[in-house]
Amino acid sequence: xxxxxxxxxxxxxxxxxxxxxxxxxxxxxxxxxxxxxxxxxxxxxxxxxxxxxxxxxxxxxxxxxxxxxxxxxxxxxxxxxxxxxxxxxxxxxxxxxxxxxxxxxxxxxxxxxxxxxxxxxxxxxxxxxxxxxxxxxxxxxxxxxxxxxxxxxxxxxxxxxxxxxxxxxxxxxxxxxxxxxxxxxxxxxxxxxxxxxxxxxxxxxxxxxxxxxxxxxxxxxxxxxxxxxxxxxxxxxxxxxxxxxxxxxxxxxxxxxxxxxxxxxxxxx
Amino acid sequence: xxxxxxxxxxxxxxxxxxxxxxxxxxxxxxxxxxxxxxxxxxxxxxxxxxxxxxxxxxxxxxxxxxxxxxxxxxxxxxxxxxxxxxxxxxxxxxxxxxxxxxxxxxxxxxxxxxxxxxxxxxxxxxxxxxxxxxxxxxxxxxxxxxxxxxxxxxxxxxxxxxxxxxxxxxxxxxxxxxxxxxxxxxxxxxxxxxxxxxxxxxxxxxxxxxxxxxxxxxxxxxxxxxxxxxxxxxxxxxxxxxxxxxxxxxxxxxxxxxxxxxxxxxxxxxxxxxxxxxxxxxxxxxxxxxxxxxxxxxxxxxxxxxxxxxxxxxxxxxxxxxxxxxxxxxxxxxxxxxxxxxxxxxxxxxxxxxxxxxxxxxxxxxxxxxxxxxxxxxxxxxxxxxxxxxxxxxxxxxxx
Amino acid sequence: xxxxxxxxxxxxxxxxxxxxxxxxxxxxxxxxxxxxxxxxxxxxxxxxxxxxxxxxxxxxxxxxxxxxxxxxxxxxxxxxxxxxxxxxxxxxxxxxxxxxxxxxxxxxxxxxxxxxxxxxxxxxxxxxxxxxxxxxxxxxxxxxxxxxxxxxxxxxxxxxxxxxxxxxxxxxxxxxxxxxxxxxxxxxxxxxxxxxxxxxxxxxxxxxxxxxxxxxxxxxxxxxxxxxxxxxxxxxxxxxxxxxxxxxxxxxxxxxxxxxxxxxxxxxxxxxxxxxxxxxxxxxxxxxxxxxxxxxxxxxxxxxx
Numbered sequence: 011x012x013x014x015x016x017x018x019x020x021x022x023x024x025x026x027x028x029x030x031x032x033x034x035x036x037x038x039x040x041x042x043x044x045x046x047x048x049x050x051x052x053x054x055x056x057x058x059x060x061x062x063x064x065x066x067x068x069x070x071x072x073x074x075x076x077x078x079x080x081x082x083x084x085x086x087x088x089x090x091x092x093x094x095x096x097x098x099x100x101x102x103x104x105x106x107x108x109x110x111x112x113x114x115x116x117x118x119x120x121x122x123x124x125x126x127x128x129x130x131x132x133x134x135x136x137x138x139x140x141x142x143x144x145x146x147x148x149x150x151x152x153x154x155x156x157x158x159x160x161x162x163x164x165x166x167x168x169x170x171x172x173x174x175x176x177x178x179x180x181x182x183x184x185x186x187x188x189x190x191x192x193x194x195x196x197x198x199x200x201x202x203x204x205x206x207x208x209x210x211x212x213x214x215x216x217x218x219x220x221x222x223x224x225x226x227x228x229x230x231x232x233x234x235x236x237x238x239x240x241x242x243x244x245x246x247x248x249x250x251x252x253x254x255x256x257x258x259x260x261x262x263x264x265x266x267x268x269x270x271x272x273x274x275x276x277x278x279x
Numbered sequence: 280x281x282x283x284x285x286x287x288x289x290x291x292x293x294x295x296x297x298x299x300x301x302x303x304x305x306x307x308x309x310x311x312x313x314x315x316x317x318x319x320x321x322x323x324x325x326x327x328x329x330x331x332x333x334x335x336x337x338x339x340x341x342x343x344x345x346x347x348x349x350x351x352x353x354x355x356x357x358x359x360x361x362x363x364x365x366x367x368x369x370x371x372x373x374x375x376x377x378x379x380x381x382x383x384x385x386x387x388x389x390x391x392x393x394x395x396x397x398x399x400x401x402x403x404x405x406x407x408x409x410x411x412x413x414x415x416x417x418x419x420x421x422x423x424x425x426x427x428x429x430x431x432x433x434x435x436x437x438x439x440x441x442x443x444x445x446x447x448x449x450x451x452x453x454x455x456x457x458x459x460x461x462x463x464x465x466x467x468x469x470x471x472x473x474x475x476x477x478x479x480x481x482x483x484x485x486x487x488x489x490x491x492x493x494x495x496x497x498x499x500x501x502x503x504x505x506x507x508x509x510x511x512x513x514x515x516x517x518x519x520x521x522x523x524x525x526x527x528x529x530x531x532x533x534x535x536x537x538x539x540x541x542x543x544x545x546x547x548x549x550x551x552x553x554x555x556x557x558x559x560x561x562x563x564x565x566x567x568x569x570x571x572x573x574x575x576x577x578x579x580x581x582x583x584x585x586x587x588x589x590x591x592x593x594x595x596x597x598x599x600x601x602x603x604x605x606x607x608x609x610x611x612x613x614x615x616x617x618x619x620x621x622x623x624x625x626x627x628x629x630x631x632x633x634x635x636x637x638x639x640x641x642x643x644x645x646x647x648x649x650x651x652x653x654x655x656x657x658x659x660x661x662x663x664x665x666x667x668x669x670x671x672x673x674x675x676x677x678x679x
Numbered sequence: 680x681x682x683x684x685x686x687x688x689x690x691x692x693x694x695x696x697x698x699x700x701x702x703x704x705x706x707x708x709x710x711x712x713x714x715x716x717x718x719x720x721x722x723x724x725x726x727x728x729x730x731x732x733x734x735x736x737x738x739x740x741x742x743x744x745x746x747x748x749x750x751x752x753x754x755x756x757x758x759x760x761x762x763x764x765x766x767x768x769x770x771x772x773x774x775x776x777x778x779x780x781x782x783x784x785x786x787x788x789x790x791x792x793x794x795x796x797x798x799x800x801x802x803x804x805x806x807x808x809x810x811x812x813x814x815x816x817x818x819x820x821x822x823x824x825x826x827x828x829x830x831x832x833x834x835x836x837x838x839x840x841x842x843x844x845x846x847x848x849x850x851x852x853x854x855x856x857x858x859x860x861x862x863x864x865x866x867x868x869x870x871x872x873x874x875x876x877x878x879x880x881x882x883x884x885x886x887x888x889x890x891x892x893x894x895x896x897x898x899x900x901x902x903x904x905x906x907x908x909x910x911x912x913x914x915x916x917x918x919x920x921x922x923x924x925x926x927x928x929x930x931x932x933x934x935x936x937x938x939x940x941x942x943x944x945x946x947x948x949x950x951x952x953x954x955x956x957x958x959x960x961x962x963x964x965x966x967x968x969x970x971x972x973x974x975x976x977x978x979x980x981x982x983x984x
Contacts, residue, residue, distance in 0.1 A: 038554060102846045109850075124854070128861055131854045138857065139850025145860055145926040167861045287774040288783075358740040363706060473735040473910035476838045602836055612908050615745030619825070622747065622777055626770045626807050626966055629952055630869035630888040633934045638863055 025087060027052050027193060027225050028073070033082035035072050036249065042068045043079065044249030052192065055219055055226040057240030057257065059233060059272065065249040066229045067197065073227060074114055074195045075104045089192070109139055113186030113194040117201045119178035122185070123170050129156065129181055130166040136189045155184040159214065176207035180214070187222065196228045200235055212238050233276050237261055245269045302347045316340040325540075325569025326350055330610065331357030332470070332489045333364075334539050334568050351491075351614050358611060369465075371524045371533050375543050375566075376434055378519040382570075385435045386513040387547055393432030398518055399570075435515040436545045436562070445547065445560040476602055483585050483605065487578045488566060490608030496573065498598040499580035507596030509583050511563065514547040518570055542567050544575040548583045551590055561590060709756040709789040715739055719757040719912070723903065726914035731876030732844070733827050738910040748781055748806060749907030751823035755785065755804050758819060758903075764792045766800035771808035771949065771966035778806070797969050807870075809891040811948045811970035814900035816917060822885045824906040827913065829873040829883040849881050852924055860929055869934070875922045876915055889923065890933045890949050896921040938963040943974035 028050035036042040043065045050056050058066045071077035073084060075096055084096040089111065096104065108114065116122040123132055130152035134142070142148055153163040159180040161173075170178050179199065186194060199215070200208040216239060219226060230236055236243055237257055244254040245268065253266040264270045303310065317324055317340035327339040331354045339357060346352035382398025385391055397403075439445040466481035469489075474482060487495065502508060520540055526533040544565040552558025563583030565575035584598040597603050607613060707713065715737075722736040741749040759765065765785055769778035773795040781804065782793050794800050797812040806823040814820060826832075830840040833851050843849070852873055859867040872889040876882050884895060885904060895902060895915060902915040915921060923931040939946045941962040948970060950963040965971035 101842075105846055105848065109848075127854055127858050130861060131857050134857060135850050135854050138853035139848060143853075143925075143927050145857065146928050148857060148926075149861075285774055287776045287779040291776055291779055355740075355744065359742045362739045362741070363710075363712070365712075470737075472737045475735070476836075602838070606837075611740060612745050615747060615749075616825070616908055617746075618744060619746030622806075623770045623775055624807070624886075625951060626888055626949065627870040627886050629950075629966075630890070630934060632952065633936070634865070634867065634869050638865070641864065 026050055027054075027087055028227075029083075029085040030073070031083045031085075033069070033072060033079050033084065035068055035077060035079040037068075040248040041065070042249050043072060046082075046246075046251055048244060048251070048254065050193075050225055050227065052225055053219075053223045054242065055224075055228060055240045057236040057243045058227065058229045058246060059231065059236050059243060060246035061231060061272075064246040066246050068249075069246070070195055070197055070227065070229045074112065075108060086193070109136055110189045111191050111193065113183075113191040115179075115183055115186060115194060115196040115199050117198040119170070119175070119182045122182040123178065125170050128167045128169060129161070129173070132170065132181060132185050133188050136185065140189065151188065155188060159184045160210075174207075176203050176211060179203065179211060183215070183218075187218065190222065191224070193225045193227070196226060198230055198232075199228070200232070201230075208235075215239060233261060233273065245272065302345070311344060313337060313340045313344055316343050322570060323348070323350060325567075325571045326492060326574070327353045327357055328568040329571045329574055330354045330489050330491065331361065333357050333361045336569075351610050355611055355614075368525055368527065370536075371526050373521050373523065373541075375517060375521055375541070378432075378517055378521045378541075378543075379538075380432050380517060380519045381540075382518040382572075383432050383516070384513075385515045387435060387515075391435060391438075393430050396432075400572075432517070434545075436547070439514075439547070439560060443557075443559065446562060448562065474605060476605075477588070478601060478605060480582075480586070480589075483601070484564065484566075484578075484582060486605045486608055487581055490578070491610035491613065492571070492574045492577065494608050494610070494613075495577040495581050498584070498604060499577040501596065502580055502584050502598045507584050507587065507594075507599045508549075509561075509563075509580075510549040511580055511583065512547040513576070514545040515543075516545075516572060516575070517543045518572065540569050542570055542572045542575040544572070544579040546576075546579040546583055561586070706788055708761075709759050709785065710741070711739065711753065711756045715753075716757045719753060722912045723754070723757065723914065726903070726912050727901070727916050729880070730915055730919050731874075731880030731882040731913060733911040733913050736910055736912050738907050741907065742784070743780070745908035746825060747777060748804070748823040750905030750909075750912070751804050751806070751821050751907075752781060752784070752905070753907060754821045754903050754905035754912065755802060756789075758821075759785065759789055759791060759802055761789075761791065763801045764794050764799055766794050766797060766803045766969075767805075768803070768808060768810070768967075768969075769806040770951075771810070772968040774968070795969050796973075807886050807888075808949070808966060809887055809894045811965070811967040812973070813894075814898060816899040818900040820898075820900050820902045822887075822902065822904045824883070824885040824904050824911070825908075826871075827883055827904070827906040827909050827911040829871075829881050844880060847879070852881060853926075856924060856926065856929075860926070866925065866929060866931075872931075873924050875924060877919050877921075881924070882913060882915075888934065888949060889931070892921075892923045892931070893933065936963060940965045940971060940974075943971045945971070945974060 026049040030046060030048050030050075033043055033046045036044060041063070046069060048056070058069060060066050068077065072079045073096075078097055086094045086096055086107070088094050094103070094107075114122065124135070127135075130149060133152040133155050134148040137148060137151065149166070152166050156163045156166060161177055161180060161184075165173070170181060173181060183199075200211055203211065212235060218224065219239070226239070228236070228239055240257045242255065243257045243260045244251045245260065245264075245266065246252070247268050253260060253264065253269045260269060261273055264273050317336050320340070320343065321336075323343055324336050324339045327342055327350060328334055328336065330350075331339060331342070333339070335357075338360065339353065342353035342356040343350075345356060380393070380396060380398075382400060383393060383396045385395065436445055436448070440447060466485075467479065469482055469485040474486065478486075503511070518540070520538040522535045523537050523539055524533040524535050542565075544563075546563035546565070548561045548563055550558045550560045561583065563579040563581075563586075565578030565580075565582065567574040567578065581598055581604060584596070585601055585604060587594050587599040588601070592599070594600055709716075711719075719736055722734045726732065726734045738750065738753060741752055743749055743752065755765070765782065767773065767778045767782040767785075769775040772778065773782075785791055786793055797803065797810040797814070800818065802819050802821065803810065803814075804821040804823070809820065828837075828840050829852065830843055833855060834840050834843065843851075856866050856868075859865065868889065870888045871883055871886045872892055873881050874884055874892060874895065884892060897918055897920070898915070899917050901917055904913045904915075906912070925931040934949075936946075936950050938950065940948065940950060941964050943965060945965055949966045951966045952961055952963055954961050965974075
């Protein structure tokens with residue numbers, strides 16, 4: 011798995027995976043995304059933090075092709091180095107990206123899983139969608155990923171509703187990673203899970219990011235999660251990015267008064 | 280020795296004969312005339328016209344007679360007939376403001392210009408079976424006092440509209456017009472083109488107008504019980520005759536070709552406002568042939584529910600779900616498909632039997648300990664074997 | 680639509696049922712007016728040009744209920760001409776009641792010749808079977824379709840399935856097959872088995888048993904599909920590739936019986952099971968009555984009466 015990461019970093023240094031310019035999507039003044047710029051590099055985890063209503067979820071939806079912005083540009087560098095303006099390509103191309111090169115991990119697993127089909131089918135669906143036609147292979151791939159996500163492979167035929175919350179979340183992640191995406195969007199991936207389950211999941215995510223050379227855009231209100239997973243942070247408020255930089259810098263030495271407020275309000279045990 | 284079943288043609292002919300007899304019933308009783316049905320079963324006739332989508336009381340009465348009183352069967356007859364009729368042109372939009380009012384009430388106001396005119400309504404009757412009707416007793420019905428003219432009945436919602444309290448009648452026709460301008464294009468025609476989603480309000484109203492009263496009633500009721508509540512008030516209900524006008528190009532002016540009886544309902548619903556617009560009431564609209572008041576009311580409620588999307592409301596209930604409502608409101612569609620289950624399906628059933636027998640055989644084989652393919656039910660973890668490739672199963676693989 | 684095509688005889692009686700002569704009922708030839716036929720023909724051409732794609736059409740109410748073959752009938756009414764010979768089958772048989780009813784309809788409204796012989800027919804309207812006798816180039820097979828969209832039971836929303844077809848997002852179909860194998864060890868679809876047409880669209884072949892699926896592939900006849908209630912038409916042109924969905928290691932297979940036909944002895948046609956007594960006695964006979972009769976007539980099996 012590390013080969014992928016190495017191969018990634020070699021070509022990676024050339025250019026960013028995602029370039030966002032002057033992105034705007036407003037529901038009302040100060041509500042939504044109000045002029046956001048940033049770049050995301052291969053293998054990088056970018057955390058977006060802020061309180062609810064800051065616009066971070068709207069930003070994520072725009073970035074992942076789910077919400078058309080009012081203005082601005084989002085450019086993604088495809089596997090062949092081709093530059094794709096996300097809202098200028100066809101819906102067909104966008105949907106294909108979402109099924110192959112990208113992943114989306116929703117806060118609630120039931121938003122990202124087919125609850126009525128087995129774990130194995132959930133993992134295999136993306137592969138079936140791109141033409142995998144060997145049942146045995148699908149099954150062994152499913153089992154391999156269950157093992158990777160520390161789920162008992164005997165549960166491959168079980169329905170997701172028989173899984174615990176943490177297991178469902180891990181299943182959702184497996185479902186996304188099976189096509190080896192390069193960019194994964196995550197919206198509060200550990201929200202709603204209890205603390206020990208969260209810790210295990212975060213650990214797993216951290217290792218996966220490194221092993222697979224993933225780039226991640228991670229939206230969270232939880233600064234601890236942000237610190238553990240992100241290389242860089244963007245602090246959002248009222249639709250704008252008030253501060254961005256390396257995670258440790260922002261969390262240990264916030265400059266903007268709002269960031270300072272955010273950091274200081276974290277309960278420390 | 281088994282003899283293959285034959286004689287479908289003969290069976291059908293016999294069935295039709297028997298049907299004719301059953302329809303006529305006891306021949307010692309006088310035959311029901313179409314005119315009697317038209318006159319004395321008026322509300323049944325009205326329903327058949329409304330859902331048959333054809334205004335012709337005599338044909339509707341004939342259909343009811345032919346259908347032994349089955350409303351849906353009669354509606355079917357009328358629709359099938361309608362298909363064969365040539366289409367000359369579309370009328371000018373009907374002016375219900377100048378309706379010859381027979382009945383006009385408003386729940387929103389105690390009194391209003393024109394007054395609350397009850398008309399011939401069942402509303403305040405006590406639902407007690409009247410046995411004098413059974414004995415064919417002629418009860419002299421007091422005719423309405425002939426000289427009392429109905430005053431002018433201005434449209435209730437116009438009062439609200441002139442104050443700006445309610446959205447204008449042409450607002451939010453369904454196509455997103457950012458400038459709020461009224462629809463100027465010709466309405467689409469449900470009877471000529473297949474329904475497409477998302478559907479504009481014109482197609483929705485057409486579908487509702489001919490939709491099954493029972494279905495719409497249930498959906499309307501559900502909104503009142505909280506499945507997509509929209510706080511309705513019956514702004515105005517009108518029944519009476521309205522002129523039908525056409526405006527042929529050659530003439531250059533409209534001509535009245537006849538009058539039809541219609542029931543119309545204006546609902547006043549939940550108000551909405553935005554940051555840029557002051558709040559105002561919203562509308563629901565219902566219209567049906569004849570004295571089909573219940574239909575018009577139900578239609579108005581469902582119309583308003585279906586406008587959820589364009590009014591920025593969350594779609595949370597079946598009545599607000601456009602595809603659900605419009606795909607299932609036509610009783611020709613629903614009765615046809617439900618009753619098609621009566622048709623032979625034995626070939627497909629045979630296919631299922633073949634599979635089921637095979638699965639059961641495999642189950643028994645597994646239970647008795649012989650090798651078989653791994654099969655998992657979803658409720659318990661399966662055994663750890665890899666699925667076999669069915670080598671030991673005898674299978675026919677036939678490809679053309 | 681503004682034309683007032685005065686095809687309709689204003690003097691005719693409304694009831695076209697009691698007249699056994701062709702075309703004197705006051706209805707147009709084959710019942711539908713010419714405007715409607717033209718509209719349906721345009722849709723048929725579109726359908727043939729894009730094999731397996733569901734073309735929406737402005738279906739009309741027919742004198743038979745929706746769900747009873749109105750789609751197939753509208754297609755037949757549109758393509759049938761005076762010189763055609765029509766065969767109508769239901770469950771493979773010519774004399775099941777609905778087949779009789781539809782055949783009579785066309786005999787009455789179009790005055791065309793009808794037949795029970797697959798070989799002699801130029802147009803065959805069918806419900807739930809493909810005839811066993813191989814078809815030839817120049818024949819047209821019209822299928823009656825209840826639910827045209829193979830995705831419908833996975834995704835009830837038309838707005839979504841339309842996109843899925845347009846973008847060839849058919850992963851869900853294989854998910855269903857995968858689930859079947861995981862649960863039953865076999866693909867559990869036995870009729871209306873989805874197929875990929877011309878390597879592109881996934882199509883529902885109507886509720887024919889999967890036994891008949893191979894007959895669609897490379898068939899020299901033109902195959903037309905009509906769904907009246909759902910208002911969709913689709914087509915498979917002659918000699919088109921039609922593949923049933925499956926997995927490499929779980930290939931598509933058709934049904935078989937241990938028994939042979941009681942009448943003609945066939946061991947390769949689709950057999951109906953007939954219960955003969957209430958002690959579990961049963962025999963099997965060909966579903967395709969014409970095929971069976973032909974074989975029987977050719978002395979395929981000697982009956983000991």
